Amino acid sequence: MTTSEQDRWSRVKNRLRSNVGEDVYTSWFARMDLEGVQDESVRLSVPTRFLKSWIQAHYAERVLSCWQAEMPEVHRIDLTVRSAVRPVVQPKEAPAPVEARRAPAPELRSTATAPVSANHDALGGSPLDPRLTFASFVIGRSNTLAHAAARQVAEGRRGDPVMFNPLYIHAGVGLGKTHLLQAVTWAGNSGNERKVLYLTAEKFMYGFVAALKTQTALAFKEALRGIDVLVIDDLQFLQGKSTQAEFCHTLNALIDAGRQVVIAADRPPSDLESLDDRVRSRLAGGLVVEMGSLGEELRHGILKSRVAAARTHHATFDVPEEVLHYLARAITHNGRDLEGAINRLLAHSKLNNQPVTLEMAEREVRDLIRPSEPKRIKIEDIQRVVARQYNVSRSDLLSSRRTANVVRPRQVAMYLAKTLTLRSLPEIGRRFGGRDHTTVLHAVRKIEALVSKDNALSEEVESLKRQLQE
Ligand SMILES: Nc1ncnc2c1ncn2[C@@H]1O[C@H](COP(=O)(O)OP(=O)(O)OP(=O)(O)O)[C@@H](O)[C@H]1O
Known part of the structure; x- marks a missing residue:
């Protein structure tokens, strides 16, 4: 490769880096090499088939346009897998011990079929x-x-x-x-x-x-x-x-x-x-x-499958449909509690030699239900759910960014933190990237005022509350 080609390649790489960002560049392009330029086409190579297909599927246009910015006459990029175009040159030095010669991370193709x-x-x-x-x-x-x-x-x-x-x-x-x-x-x-x-x-x-x-x-x-x-x-x-x-x-x-x-x-x-x-x-x-969280129908399905599994060892064990419905409605927390409930009913009915009834179920799983105890909502949960709803990241919510697409979700999250948790305004401020309590108060008031007149926002806030309380 001539020096001018090399310089040009460096410039194209820099363009690509600023175009896709450092992270993407390092993940996908850091090991891309220039093989040569001929007329309207550029030959590039990467070390693996996977990299090749990924770059072709996701970045072909950008690679081409970065080249065209340097060389408008380029109309084609040929991407090849390196081993196919450049045979590995064996080092001339005395062979190193086997362990030391093992390929580092990027050259792991060699292990593909190794036992x-x-x-x-x-x-x-x-x-x-x-x-x-x-x-x-x-x-x-x-x-x-x-x-x-x-x-x-x-x-x-x-x-x-x-x-x-x-x-x-x-x-x-x-x-x-x-x-x-x-x-x-x-x-x-x-x-x-x-x-x-x-x-x-x-x-x-x-x-x-x-x-x-x-x-x-x-x-x-x-x-x-x-x-x-x-x-x-x-x-x-x-x-x-x-x-x-x-x-x-x-x-x-x-x-x-x-x-x-x-x-x-x-x-x-x-x-x-x-x-x-x-x-x-x-x-x-x-x-x-x-x-997401397990809906009632799914909880019912899990309970049924747990009963079926238990019956493979305890053929006489049965849980009436009304008990399954009761459990599916009452145990909302997670799959582990559903499993625990069936285990208890099984133990109870085996040890006492009694059929499972609704009354027995209500008694046996009482502590798994906790009906009067409202779910404790954490500020992190609020941040996570709000971030997902508005398609921003949690770190955006905690950051000092002040663009509209971040400010409103942040205010909504602060409002929910105030209304759904017992945290004080200064504590909420601290959990939102070290903000002052007056900022939180401003957010809470702002959203309170908006939900009373903006139907769409009010529905969004209600939906967020439902997701958090489920
Ligand atoms: N869709 C499902 N079908 C059948 N069983 C389920 C389902 N979802 C959860 N469970 C059951 O709920 C229990 C808890 O599930 P699991 O251990 O996979 O949860 P997890 O998400 O890995 O939890 P953790 O974050 O605590 O590790 C298990 O007994 C699992 O079999």
Whole structure:
């Protein structure tokens, strides 16, 4: 490549960087090379097929226009996968020991077909519950999309194009994240064709720390990257700079190598405040799906499926329809309480040798219902729900930005914090990026005045309240 071509390429890259932003640039373009320019076409290369198809699908136009800004005569970009155009040159020096020669994160293509069982087994995924499968997962309005995406991932075969990567599922406590992730793991592993590894973020963290201590970190990383589908649960618990850096490498390496990553957390990527910006943007770059609260119909379905599961071991156990309806209406909190209720009815009817009745159910699950206790709403929940409704991030709400699309949602969130929680104005101010209590008071008054005359806003606020109180 001539010096002038190199200079031009640097300028195009700079344009691209400012066009797409630093995060996107680093994730997708940092390893794109110029192979040559001929007449009207430019040849670029990337190290993996996945990068190629992603850039073609999402950024082809922008890459072309950045080139055209430098060279108007360019009308075509040919993007190739590097190994196909530039054979890897073996180093001349004496061969390094095998461990040291292992490829770092970006060159993981070489592990694509490597046998991984030994290391994979050594990795030891987190334990799986045999009951948490697709067969026992009940589909309802709030989880249809998450279920469909998870199924699609589970049914993929080695070598299939990966449609959304990572698949990121978030939901509140007990709404079925672990169930869905373990279902993906069971189903993915059942064909024995792919290696699917399920890890909680804590296990990932401790596995890495333990590996570092026993000097096996390299083998651990290799093993981790040698699997086809990595499933990570409870990502909100991932902490520590070096673990996060390792997680980021693993994520990039797997995604670039066309392997699937599935993640669950209790909040969207933008709210994982302890994670580095680059990781967050990479997480948000796949498919992010929220599972909402369990509606009554879904709760009823879950109860039914729990009873059916119990009956496989206790054939005489039965729960009348009216009891199921009562429980589905009364236990609104989460899936774990539904499971607990059925377990109690089962224990009670077995131990006392009595059939389940409505009266027995009311007595046995009383503490799971807490009818008079209003749900305690947290300021973070308000911020999360408001941010989602207005399509801004939670950090926007806490920031000092004063654009209209952020100011109004922030005022609504402050108003809800004042009306739905017992927090004082100064406390609310502190929780909204360290604002003064007079700012909160102004927001509360403003929204109070507006809802009395603006029907649309009043409906929005009511809908937010319903979502928070559900
Ligand atoms: N759609 C569903 N179908 C069947 N069971 C469900 C469903 N949603 C939740 N459950 C059940 O509710 C219980 C809690 O679900 P799970 O452990 O998956 O929640 P989670 O979202 O991972 O919670 P946490 O945030 O506490 O980890 C489990 O027993 C699970 O089987």
